[in-house]
Amino acid sequence: MIIPRPENIGHDILYYDGSNPHELAELKGRVRFLNKLWLPCALELLSPEQIFVTNRFRESVISTDTQFLHASFMRSCFIQILNELEKPEVIEIGCGKFPLATNSSFGSYLGLEIDSEAVDFCTKKGFDVILCSAGKIKDVALEIKYDFCVGLYSFHFDVSEEVIDFVHRHLKDSGCVMFNVIVDDSEQLAKKF
Structure with missing residues (x-):
C-alpha cells in the first residue's frame, strides 16, 4: 500500500489529504x-x-469543499445586515477576491487587502480596494469616516493594536464593527477587544 506524502504547495505550506496525518514525521510540529x-x-x-x-x-x-459552508453562511449574514441599512458606508479589512460589495449596494465601499493579486482582481471588477501591506x-x-468596519475571516491571523487604532480613527461616532474572530482562547479575545 502506498501512503500519500504531503506536498509542498509553496513557502513551506504542506498539503495533505490522506488518512492518519499525525503518523507522518513531515507533519509533526505543524499547525x-x-x-x-x-x-x-x-x-x-x-x-x-x-x-x-x-x-x-x-x-x-x-x-x-463543504468546510466553507459556514463561511458562506457568515458572509450571507453580514450582507443581510448591511443590506437592511440605507446606503451604508463600509470599509472591509481583508476583502480578498470576495468583497462584500459584490452582493450589496453601499453608499461607499473601500476594501483593504495585503494580497496584491486580490487587489488587482477586485480593481478590475470595479471595486475600490487598496493594497495595505501587513503592519502598514x-x-x-x-x-x-465609515458607518461599518467589517472583517470576515481575516482576523484569524492577527488583530493588532494598529488595526484597533485604525478602526477607531475611521469609524463614525455611531459606527459599528462587525468581525468574526476565530480563536480558541476566550481570554485572548477579551484582551484584543
Whole structure:
C-alpha cells in the first residue's frame, strides 16, 4: 500500500489529504489549517507570502469543499445586515477576491487587502480596494469616516493594536464593527477587544 506524502504547495505550506496525518514525521510540529493544509508555524506568525499561498488554496476549493459552508453562511449574514441599512458606508479589512460589495449596494465601499493579486482582481471588477501591506494599516489615512468596519475571516491571523487604532480613527461616532474572530482562547479575545 502506498501512503500519500504531503506536498509542498509553496513557502513551506504542506498539503495533505490522506488518512492518519499525525503518523507522518513531515507533519509533526505543524499547525493544521483549512483541514488539509499544514503550516510551519502559528497563523499569526505566517509571512505575507505564506498567507498568499493559503489564499490561493482557499480560492481553489471554496465552491466545492463543504468546510466553507459556514463561511458562506457568515458572509450571507453580514450582507443581510448591511443590506437592511440605507446606503451604508463600509470599509472591509481583508476583502480578498470576495468583497462584500459584490452582493450589496453601499453608499461607499473601500476594501483593504495585503494580497496584491486580490487587489488587482477586485480593481478590475470595479471595486475600490487598496493594497495595505501587513503592519502598514497605521499609515492608511482616509478622507471620510465609515458607518461599518467589517472583517470576515481575516482576523484569524492577527488583530493588532494598529488595526484597533485604525478602526477607531475611521469609524463614525455611531459606527459599528462587525468581525468574526476565530480563536480558541476566550481570554485572548477579551484582551484584543
